Amino acid sequence: MIDLKRLAEDSDYRNGIERKRVRAGLLDELLEVVAAERQANASVQELRTRQNAASKDIGRAPAEERQAKILVAATLKQELAAAELHLATIQPKVRELALQVPNPAHDSVPDGGEDEGTVVRSVGAQDDPPALDHADFAASMRWVDRERAAEIAGSRFSYLMGDAVMLEFAIVQWVLSKLVVEGFTPVIPPVLVRESTMEEAGFFPTDRAQVYDVDNGELFLVGTAEVPLSVLHRNETLNVAGLPLRYAGFSSCFRREAGTYGKDTRGIFRVHQFDKVEMFVFADPATSWEEHERILAIEESIIGGLGLPYRVVNIAAADLGNAAAKKYDLEVWLPSERQYREVTSCSNYLDYSARRLGTRTKTSDGASQHVHTLNGTACAISRTLAFIFEHYQDGIGGFNIPDVLRPWMGKDHIAPLS
């Protein structure tokens, strides 16, 4: 939810919204209904003041005067009801339009759409494809079984097996141990949440089609731990001295992947169920941009630490999505496709979702303000596995375990199946 006051007063703020290519006229329509709402609200308040006073007066009055005074108050009540009705017709319009307005893009975000992000830096070489792509290699090691999974659950599901499972847990251990050092509290959150939670977290109604509905609409499977982490401090005022609050959520993630038929059909690159470690930070507004760079640095140290070649992209304004004021993607070189593919991303939402969540803090002079929220992928495990399956083949059908995972795996090499 944007700051309606700033929209009216701050032309830079408005400009940042327009860079996201909102529907022409939306902002003016919104400002119009906001003005109407303010006026309606003022008259409701004035009538309420009078009605409250009239009511209190009755309590103080001697019995014989009460009937006359009740009559006065009753008339005021009717006027008030009419004014409230008028206000109630305007408010949903404000809400409806305001929810369509995205968070303004930050100044440092480039103009443009999907392919117009700026490459901030590239690290590592663009390797040639290995003998087998990630899917064939995983099948050759009997690490991923999609056929049997498809029989019992459908396409885009898989059995992850053998050393691939050990690799997953090694990655999780390594990543979480890093994040703890960086001040994150590990969290295993609920993966089933109510509809109202999905709304508060900002995923409904927009992403409803991407989400599995369980128990006849009572509960929904989350597509990311961001959902349960973001609502952790709903309607709370956080002590500014305690900020930032950093959480690292490990969870399974469930996505319908509607509209992706025929896309990324191989291996475990795009599946309905995968595990992920997600960072979520509640930050002091004064330092949220530093925090954003910090999260990016952590993501780079994870992907870089695994020895994967990657590049950092500053996503362009119109490709940012609703909530992000700025977003970096980390893309890893996928040799079999000879292109970079997204593996993690991190966004600064500023106060956009905190406003809806009611998560606040106070400035040094005691004024209430909303916190800034940021989130970033620490590690999307199935996708990370797919990348290392290509980059760490040993050339004779086996697998070299990435250095950083060796302590957790207890070995440095996995031989091919005989």
Added chain:
RNA sequence: GGAGGGAUGCCAGAGCGGCCGAAUGGGACGGUCUUGAAAACCGUUGAGUGAUGAGCUCCGUGGGUUCAAAUCCCACUCCCUCCGCCA
């Protein structure tokens, strides 16, 4: 799943439909006293919006009754106790 009880400010806890944004106790903060501390005493102390004004809103959430609701009615959510089931 069945049967009861409950939800009030930082915490505990009172609250007759009007004098309740809310007693009292604790805590916290400020002060007196003290070499210092404790004790004792005095004072301050919920949140949002608004201009640290007036006003308005908030006693789990949403609706209703009434001139007037923390207080009455309905629904929902959560917590506790007992029974059943169960990793």
